[in-house]
Amino acid sequence: MILHWYDSIxxxxxxxxxxxxxxxxxxxxxxxxxxxxxxxxxxxxxxVAGGTRGDDPVPEYLQPxxxxxxxxxxxxxx
Amino acid sequence: xxxxxxxxxxGIVPSSCIAQLTVQQKVQDFRVLVGHYNxxxxxxxxxxxxxxxxxxxxxxxxxxxxxxxxxxxxxxxxVEYVASLxxxxxxxxxxxxxxxxxxxxxxxxxxxxxxDSINRTLIPLAQYPIVNGDELVSIDxxxxxxxxxxFSKYGRQxxxxxxxxxxxxxxxxxxxxxxxxxxxxxDTALV
Numbered sequence: 558m559i560l561h562w563y564d565s566i567x568x569x570x571x572x573x574x575x576x577x578x579x580x581x582x583x584x585x586x587x588x589x590x591x592x593x594x595x596x597x598x599x600x601x602x603x604x605v606a607g608g609t610r611g612d613d614p615v616p617e618y619l620q621p622x623x624x625x626x627x628x629x630x631x632x633x634x635x
Numbered sequence: 636x637x638x639x640x641x642x643x644x645x646g647i648v649p650s651s652c653i654a655q656l657t658v659q660q661k662v663q664d665f666r667v668l669v670g671h672y673n674x675x676x677x678x679x680x681x682x683x684x685x686x687x688x689x690x691x692x693x694x695x696x697x698x699x700x701x702x703x704x705x706x707x708x709x710x711x712x713x714v715e716y717v718a719s720l721x722x723x724x725x726x727x728x729x730x731x732x733x734x735x736x737x738x739x740x741x742x743x744x745x746x747x748x749x750x751d752s753i754n755r756t757l758i759p760l761a762q763y764p765i766v767n768g769d770e771l772v773s774i775d776x777x778x779x780x781x782x783x784x785x786f787s788k789y790g791r792q793x794x795x796x797x798x799x800x801x802x803x804x805x806x807x808x809x810x811x812x813x814x815x816x817x818x819x820x821x822d823t824a825l826v
Binding site: 621623628 | 666669671674691693694733734735736738739758763765778798820822823824825826
């Protein structure tokens with residue numbers, strides 16, 4: 558049996574780029590970041606999505622671990 | 636006239652011009668994601684022992700991040716990373732309100748995927764003789780067992796049965812907030 562995929566914005570779905578999270582998020586990012594109801598993961602994903610890059614750098618104590626692992630050498634945190 | 640010119644201009648701009656994250660940005664973003672788990676995730680050691688998943692061993696992940704060719708593929712990787720924790724309380728979410736749905740839901744009953752609700756507005760009985768209790772066998776020719784395995788990262792919970800049940804829900808209702816490529820479904824599905 559053939560069923561239709563129904564979606565939340567059906568008339569626009571022909572262009573997948575419209576649903577690209579970055580396209581939406583780049584416009585709304587600042588609002589989202591300051592929204593008091595944003596939960597932890599959503600705020601995290603906003604940072605991932607762009608617009609606030611660099612505000613929340615990797616903790617210094619993690620950097621040696623990352624560098625070591627990226628180079629293939631194992632390391633442990635203190 | 637200006638509006639017309641603008642519309643024409645937008646019409647000829649290829650979609651590929653929409654900027655994607657650079658490799659450096661993706662690597663940095665992934666490091667930030669890992670940084671959150673390094674700083675805030677209490678059961679890190681437990682997950683390492685129980686699932687043999689070291690959330691801080693990111694070298695292999697960074698290699699895969701660098702190889703992603705689109706932002707959505709990068710987000711898929713982020714979903715997989717968080718899902719590897721097998722933690723009911725953690726999932727990677729994206730700010731998208733897009734949801735694709737087939738108009739019915741399924742759940743596991745005696746380890747079979749059975750239809751347990753139908754939106755008759757979308758699926759009129761006269762046109763689609765599907766009823767509650769029918770078994771979903773495949774979607775677009777892909778057996779549901781394979782789909783449950785392939786999609787498990789979108790519904791990862793604390794135990795396998797819960798994961799399968801939530802994943803079962805993701806087969807026919809696909810929110811892009813947790814399934815980055817949800818918008819890539821076709822117009823129809825063969826079930």
